Amino acid sequence: MKAAVIVFPGSNRERDAVAALERASGTKPHLVWHRDTELPDVDLVVVPGGFSYGDYLRSGAMAAHSPIMRAVKAKAERGLRVLGICNGFQIVTEAGLLPGALMRNAALKFVCRTVHLRVENTDSAFTGKYRKGQIVRYPVAHHDGNYWADAETVKRLEGEGRVAFRYVSDSGADDPLWNPNGSVAGIAGIFNETRTVLGLMPHPEDAVDPLHGNLDGKPLFDGLVEALS
Numbered sequence: 001m002k003a004a005v006i007v008f009p010g011s012n013r014e015r016d017a018v019a020a021l022e023r024a025s026g027t028k029p030h031l032v033w034h035r036d037t038e039l040p041d042v043d044l045v046v047v048p049g050g051f052s053y054g055d056y057l058r059s060g061a062m063a064a065h066s067p068i069m070r071a072v073k074a075k076a077e078r079g080l081r082v083l084g085i086c087n088g089f090q091i092v093t094e095a096g097l098l099p100g101a102l103m104r105n106a107a108l109k110f111v112c113r114t115v116h117l118r119v120e121n122t123d124s125a126f127t128g129k130y131r132k133g134q135i136v137r138y139p140v141a142h143h144d145g146n147y148w149a150d151a152e153t154v155k156r157l158e159g160e161g162r163v164a165f166r167y168v169s170d171s172g173a174d175d176p177l178w179n180p181n182g183s184v185a186g187i188a189g190i191f192n193e194t195r196t197v198l199g200l201m202p203h204p205e206d207a208v209d210p211l212h213g214n215l216d217g218k219p220l221f222d223g224l225v226e227a228l229s
């Protein structure tokens with residue numbers, strides 16, 4: 001699997017994404033600067049976490065209009081797999097590849113901890129190596145992770161199997177007390193219509209190494225390698 005990781009001024013998880021991809025695929029991904037206008041020939045683009053453009057204006061809003069995002073958008077519309085993690089989720093959503101918006105966390109505080117997620121749909125290159133309903137633990141670190149979409153959009157996402165991950169309790173139950181940011185319906189990650197684009201707030205790339213104390217993110221990267229090689 002050939003992959004590219006996009007770097008914006010203020011990105012800070014690009015190296016984590018590179019390490020996770022290299023560990024899973026054995027191939028070093030390309031790092032692509034935000035000012036570039038073309039993507040290398042790849043099977044997957046990762047838009048990583050961080051604070052692109054200092055989160056000015058709105059998290060992800062400026063990065064969504066960078067030259068490289070025009071190329072990412074054009075190729076995503078033709079089926080290129082795109083994984084947007086945390087700030088990357090904000091960026092691909094601002095770019096219009098996913099519906100809804102990421103608002104300030106409901107408690108108005110930065111949240112940095114491990115969360116429990118239920119894998120809601122395994123019919124994608126991203127989630128194919130999980131079991132449906134499996135509970136996984138990924139870390140979160142954000143202040144704008146409160147996913148919002150209008151009721152009709154949420155209904156459509158649910159009906160079309162486009163909710164990828166949902167915040168749940170440690171026993172796997174729907175429980176708003178375990179929702180770290182107030183996201184509507186506990187939504188932690190969503191797919192586009194063809195499930196070729198995934199955006200999620202938690203960080204699978206920081207749960208792939210025994211030193212992370214948690215390997216729950218590994219099936220996501222292994223699954224991508226299996227599906228895209």
Ligand SMILES: NC(=O)CC[C@H](N)C(=O)O
Pocket residue numbers: 048049050051052055059085086087088141142143144145
């Ligand atoms: N870790 C991240 O990617 C942070 C995302 C974003 N800057 C926020 O705090 O909401």
